[in-house]
Amino acid sequence: MDLRTVPVLQISFNRPRLTEVIINELRKLKPNKVYVFIDGPRRDIESDFKNVAICRKMWDSIDWKCEVKTCYQSENLGCRDGVKCAIDWFFSEVEEGIILEDDCVPTESFFKFCAELLERYRDNEEIAMISGNNVIPKQSKPLFQGDVSYSFSQYGLIWGWATWKKSWALYETNASNRQIGDVLKTKLKSRNARDYWNTQISKSYEGTLNTWDTIWTYSLFKHDKLCVIPKENLITNIGFGVEATHTKEQHDIFHRAAYNSGGEMSFPLHHPAVVTEDKELSSLFERLHFRLDSFQPAWKKKLLRFLKRLRHSLWVRLYSAARGRLPPVEENKSHWSRRIEAINFQYKCGCFEFNEEFAINYGDSRRFVPELRLFFLDRIFDTLQVAPKVVDLDCDSGLSILFWKLRRPLSSVYFSNGSREKNPFLDENLRSWAFNGVSSFEEALLGDGSVHLLKFSIHDFETYPFISDQEFLKRVEKLCIAFSDIDFGSNELNQITSLLRQLGYSFDLVDFKKYLSTADGDEKNENRFWLVASKSET
Secondary structure, eight states: OOGGGSOEEEEEOSOHHHHHHHHHHHHHHOOSEEEEEEOOOOTTOHHHHHHHHHHHHHGGGOOSSOEEEEEEOSSOOHHHHHHHHHHHHHHTTOSEEEEEETTEEEOHHHHHHHHHHHHHTTTOSSEEEEEOOOOSOGGGOOOOSTTOSEEEESOOOOSSEEEEHHHHTTOOSOOOHHHHHHHHHHHOOOHHHHHHHHHHHHHHHHTSSOOSHHHHHHHHHHTTOEEEEESSOOEEEOOOSTTOSSOOOOSSHHHHHHHSOOOOOOSSOOOOSSOOOOHHHHHHIIIIISOGGGOOOHHHHHHHHHHHHHHHHHHHHHHHHHHSSOOOOOOOHHHHHHHHHTSOTTSSOEEEEOSSSOEEEESOHHHHHHHHHIIIIIOTTOOSOSSOEEEESOOTTTHHHHHHHHHOTTOEEEEOTHHHHHOTHHHHHHHHHOOSSEEEGGGGGSSSOOBSEEEEEGGGTTTOGGGGOHHHHTTBSEEEEEEEGGGTTOHHHHHHHHHHHHTTEEEEEEEGGGGOOGGGOOHHHHTEEEEEEEEOOO
């Protein structure tokens, strides 16, 4: 079979860099027909208009003999309706084909693998799709029975795949909660699996989860279809990061498998003797890919989190009342040191899991990781107060908020809203943690109570006039001021240090370099300092 005759659907949107990579990969194959679907720009994001236009323009300069058909949307349909619209359009033109989104880079053998199996299973009513990726880590992959090149699962993976028009016709546009529940009871034995998929599929139909693939999974469940899963991962996903819609996080198995560069399939293919589900493979997907063993409904997570915090809060209060001091805190710096060093510094954004309950999304590892060391290893911001009042005008992704609420559950943390515009992860983190006692910094200015810690950047000095208010500073026990070497001798730094000396503060200088490793070397961070000012003992 001539590989070039297999139609290819390429779904793009607003990432020209990724579109260029995909075009370069297709140039190696030189397919005869490429169908290009590009969703419309989002009206509230100005950069979309420019980037969508660039992506569309790139398809005008194909330099091999190829028929390029396009379907460009004027309005933004989103991930759920947009992808469905793209595939509907594709199969109104062809009977079978390959589907690639802009972040899915195929290996050379991916096309041959899909082409051969499209032909082999064209008339097989049990097979609904051919996946090009296998996200199970190599050390965890089951031994495919015999020396087969692929196996079958009830789960279809859609980072590079192929299917037929007759299979796509099974896509269930509508389903009631009862219908979903009935299908899942028949298809899935595990209660966790049923709860997980019930939540995901229902949200997709309701529109609160903007994706199409969970509905496709439901459709495969309902019609009792199987999917081909290759022994080798034939796709590299290069779309992780802040530009992505769903794959912003870079810490989990999705990310590790995606950057586990695609392998090549050996030919001729060794076909399984019979078409039947590989239950071990499906089980691995449930445990490692979808993490169904640890899945809990949202209401149960919130309840358990609330009860755990309540128990800890009551224990701290009772201990403090009885002993007149804080309960001892287990020091485990070696644990934190190992966890921190394990962070992948290759990417600017990511997610760090503190424990089973709490994780933090961050936007720049070059800043996040040194501050993680500074907070959780040296704890220069810590206080012995049971219920400290903390004002943070430079909280970035909210690491300081998480530190104080984990370390001092009764603390009150006041932060600046200004950071949210610079770091979109702050809102997401605050919603996820749902801490009590976290509010806007303006509330800290009310009343006469002490402020145990004021943390800010020297560049906040002009933004927040109350920093230089002597009456307010008299209430502050400790200040932590971030600045860089270029700020030495600046009017702001001189002004604040002079004022603090008058009020009886003593100073310590913390060099950010000591918190950097060779992996996170960064000129901007290497020149940063913390000035820690504390009330002198009298």
